[in-house]
Amino acid sequence: MIVAQRKPFAEIKEMLQGYNKVLNVGCGTCVSVCLTGGEKEVAVLNTELEMARRLDDDPIDIQGHTIERQCDREYLAELDSIIEEGKFDALMSMACGVGIQFLAERYPLIPTFPAVDTSGLAVNQTVGWYEERCRSCSQCVLGFTGGICPITMCAKRLLNGPCGGTNKGSCEISNDQPCAWFRIWERLSGQGRLDSIKKINTTRGWKDQAPRNLMQPGYKKPEKMVK
Amino acid sequence: MRLTYPTNIKILRVPCTGKVDVMYMLRCFQEGADGVYCVGCLEGNCHYNEGNLQCRERVNHIHDLLEEIGIEGDRVRMYNLSSGEGPTFAKFAQEMTEHILSLGPNPLKAKPRKVAAPA
Incomplete structure (x- = not known):
């Protein structure tokens, strides 16, 4: 939410x-x-x-x-x-x-x-504590990162990680901040899917981000609202 | 025991201090109360496990809200005792009354509320 x-x-x-x-x-x-x-x-x-x-x-x-x-x-x-x-x-x-x-x-x-x-966009961890999980970047990578979002959790938004700042599971910015790529590695390792992060991911089209519209298939803008 | 405690205290009973909402306390001050204190069970002895701890959090929150508004945050306090401690209840009532007397009246008392203009 x-x-x-x-x-x-x-x-x-x-x-x-x-x-x-x-x-x-x-x-x-x-x-x-x-x-x-x-x-x-x-x-x-x-x-x-x-x-x-x-x-x-x-x-x-x-x-x-x-x-x-x-x-x-x-x-x-x-x-x-x-x-x-x-x-x-x-x-x-x-x-x-x-x-x-x-x-x-x-x-x-x-x-x-x-x-x-x-x-x-966050999940409700407990009453009053909400943890961000999605930056709504429009190009979801969760399929090859084991369901963990590096765009949200990694301080550098790396698509090929971890960086040199990973520190026993934490990020260099804070011990309280988990290293996204450490978590991704753990998750994929448990699933036997480490191959999915061994290939190099290319850069992303950040310029395509804003302003975004979502028009679901089967729908169209009402005539009076088309500019 | 026939104990006495200051008569200017108005007691509002709730099933557990966990029921005390932020709005209850804020509204008291809005209506001109000079101070509000919550008396809950001893920490660790809540029948509902955490009601008194949640109340303490809310009291702390109200403290901050009052400071933001411009009223002394120390006009709200939290006390804990067991149900068998009548003398302690009277002592807390005395202590809180003396504390509020030292702070003086709620500054909002001297300022009437704006009445909404008739439609």
């Missing part, structure tokens, strides 16, 4: 300086699961902001609403009436970067601010 972490409170407060009526929009999907931008986190941030602004003698009327997903128009639509009636000076989003942009796009006349920093 997509994981994010809340921006420092001082940064959020600074962004909202000068805005007195704000709607904080939470997202009920990925950022909710990673305990960053769901209904509860919206309530906590709103309470913090209300208290801090009151202390500064600059009170703010901040409201919160959490929708199922901010990356789907169908769910964003339920905000239309709330935003129209609320006459907000600004919107704040606790969704990932995708949701924030979609919210800003739907209400282009209202300034929209991010309350979180989106950090990547």
Whole structure:
């Protein structure tokens, strides 16, 4: 899932300086699961902001609403009436970067601010601990690396490793950081597939990365959205 | 035992301190409470294994949130005792009251909340 972490409170407060009526929009999907931008986190941030602004003698009327997903128009639509009636000076989003942009796009006349920093695609190791596993690079190598991603786990993103910095299973950047290529070697060795990393892998087309679109086979862009 | 403890303390009972949510504590301060303290079972003796440890984490978290907001983080504390320690409960109540008195009232008390403009 997509994981994010809340921006420092001082940064959020600074962004909202000068805005007195704000709607904080939470997202009920990925950022909710990673305990960053769901209904509860919206309530906590709103309470913090209300208290801090009151202390500064600059009170703010901040409201919160959490929708199922901010990356789907169908769910964003339920905000239309709330935003129209609320006459907000600004919107704040606790969704990932995708949701924030979609919210800003739907209400282009209202300034929209991010309350979180989106950090990547991660697995849930235990409650509150999320470990990045994918950089969504568009050219998956997991087939020959034994299901371990060197683009994510290797500090140098090596496709032919390990480098000289591998240190008894750890990376030279930190003892807490496993060496991706050591792990890959272990995994493939256990499967008797070491041959798959003995060939040299060529460089990758990083330039093809952005901006990316995904159009599934059997679907096409609606006529009115084709530029 | 007929012990006495300061009468300005309002007790909110929960089944386990693990039930105490960050919002419960934050809302107390938002509504003007001068201090909040959680009294949980002794560490290692939680009936639910880790409820009191989770509460301590949340108390620490609220400490940081209050500091960010501009209120003394030390207005929130965590205490531990066993259910048979009435005198200790009274002692903690006294200690917390004296501590909060030394800090003074919650600064938000003097600042009324903004009322949302009528639609």
